[in-house]
Amino acid sequence: MFSKACEYGLKAMISIATKSAKGQRTNLKEISANIDSPEQFTAKILQQLSRSKLIHSVMGAHGGFEIREDEMRKIKLIDIVKTIDGDQLFVGCGLGLKECNASKPCPIHHRFIGVRNDLTKILSETSLVEMSNDVNGGLAFLNR
Template identity: 50%
Template sequence: MFSKTVEYAIRAMIFIAQKSKKGIKVGIKEIAKATDAPEYFIGKILQDLSRKGLVQSLKGPTGGFYLEEESSNCSLADIVKAIDGNKLFTGCGLGLKSCSEIKPCPIHNEFKKVREDIYNMLEDARIGEFSKKLEKKLTFLRRK
């Protein structure tokens, strides 16, 4: 459902939020290892998210990536939009360019409801909420 870039971005943001809660800034190597993602790719993704204000970074020996309080309240929908735009929430289920209310594709009405449900679920899911589940080992970010 998500692009690989969005998958890595979400996992990285959750990991960074978990560390930021403890006042820790994390480097790309640690993020990549913890989220089972390619280091170079994570670096590019985090640069982009940093430019868009979703994650903060600090250079130098005590630097790394971190989330300020308001950033940990960003939704998964915010991350999806920052990386891939609105296509997941507005695109045609069949990939048609001209699908609309006036000229719908065969699955337009059914897919519209699915898109709305996905958007609402991702908008309600806040990055900061995942830390507790990770700490209790109810969820995980890395495949073993």
């Protein structure tokens, strides 16, 4: 459903948020290890997230990546998905056809609309701070 880059982006954002919630910054090496992602690929994703101002990159000896707490409350998972994958998941055909709509539906069109609407609702209502709280509280895990 999500691209591999988007999966890593979601996990990276949660990883950064869990550290930021503790008042700490994290670096590329730590993030890559925490989400089990290749460093170069993770670096490209972090660059994209930074350009979109979803994360902050601080240079220097005590630098790294961070997300301010007030921003964590505002950032919804849908913001991350749209930054990395665009909005095709929310408007496109479930089978990837170029033309698919109610008057000319693909075979899964009517079933997929419900799934897409549910996913949109979940991603729109779930904040990054909720995810980091679950990880920091031991209720959820990024990596086993």
